[in-house]
Amino acid sequence: MIASTASGDRDAFAMLYEATSSKLHAICVSVLKDRPEAEETLQEIYIRIWREADRYGASDLSPMTWLITIARNRAVDRLRARKSRTATSPSDEAASLPLTGLGAEPGxxxxxxxxxxxxxxxxxxxxxxxxxxxxxxxxxxxxxxxxxxxxxxxxxxxxxxxxxxxxxxxxxxxx
The missing domain is CATH 1.10.10 (Arc Repressor Mutant, subunit A)
Structure with missing residues (x-):
C-alpha cells in the first residue's frame, strides 16, 4: 500500500489509512493526551505519508514501524512545541489534562x-x-x-x- 501510495494511488492511500489510522491515532493520543490535538496531528501525519511515501524503501523498517515512527516523531514535536509556549491560557491548561474513559477506543x-x-x-x-x-x-x-x-x-x-x-x-x- 505504501508503494502504491508513493505512485499516487489514492485508493491505496485510503486503504492504508483504514488499516493504520486507529493505531497511529492511539499513539498520538498517548503522547499528546488531547484528542483534538491528536486528530490534527494525525491529519498532518497522513499528509506527510502521502508526500513522502516514496522515501519508505530507503528506511529498512517494516511498514508499520515506519508509520509509527512518523506518528511518534510528529506527536512528540507537537508536545515539545506546546511545552515551549511560555504563556498558557485556562483553555490550554484544560487541553493538557489527562484523558479519561479511553477504553472505548480499541487502538x-x-x-x-x-x-x-x-x-x-x-x-x-x-x-x-x-x-x-x-x-x-x-x-x-x-x-x-x-x-x-x-x-x-x-x-x-x-x-x-x-x-x-x-x-x-x-x-x-x-x-
Whole structure:
C-alpha cells in the first residue's frame, strides 16, 4: 500500500489509512493526551505519508514501524512545541489534562495494554531508571538535555545510555 501510495494511488492511500489510522491515532493520543490535538496531528501525519511515501524503501523498517515512527516523531514535536509556549491560557491548561474513559477506543486500549506489558516483561532487562528514561524521552517528549540535567550526566552519555537501552528492549520484545 505504501508503494502504491508513493505512485499516487489514492485508493491505496485510503486503504492504508483504514488499516493504520486507529493505531497511529492511539499513539498520538498517548503522547499528546488531547484528542483534538491528536486528530490534527494525525491529519498532518497522513499528509506527510502521502508526500513522502516514496522515501519508505530507503528506511529498512517494516511498514508499520515506519508509520509509527512518523506518528511518534510528529506527536512528540507537537508536545515539545506546546511545552515551549511560555504563556498558557485556562483553555490550554484544560487541553493538557489527562484523558479519561479511553477504553472505548480499541487502538488506545491496545496501546495501553502493550505499554503496561513492556514494563512487566522487559523493565528488569534494562532497569527501572532506564525504562523510565526511555519512556520520558520517546513517549513524553523530554529532551536529551532535560534528561542529562535530571541525571547529572553529559548529553553524549545520555544518548549512549538510551541507545543501549533501546537495543536491549528490542531484543527483549523480539523474544
Amino acid at each position: 488506545v486500549a491496545t496501546t495501553r495494554v502493550q505499554e503496561r506489558r513492556l514494563p512487566d516483561d522487559c523493565r528488569a532487562e534494562i532497569g527501572n531508571d532506564r525504562a523510565e528514561a526511555v519512556r520520558a524521552v520517546y513517549m513524553e517528549g523530554l529532551t536529551y538535555a532535560d534528561l542529562a540535567s535530571r541525571h547529572d550526566m553529559p548529553i553524549g552519555s545520555v544518548r549512549d545510555w538510551l541507545r543501549r537501552s533501546l537495543v536491549r528492549l528490542g531484543d527483549c520484545v523480539s523474544q
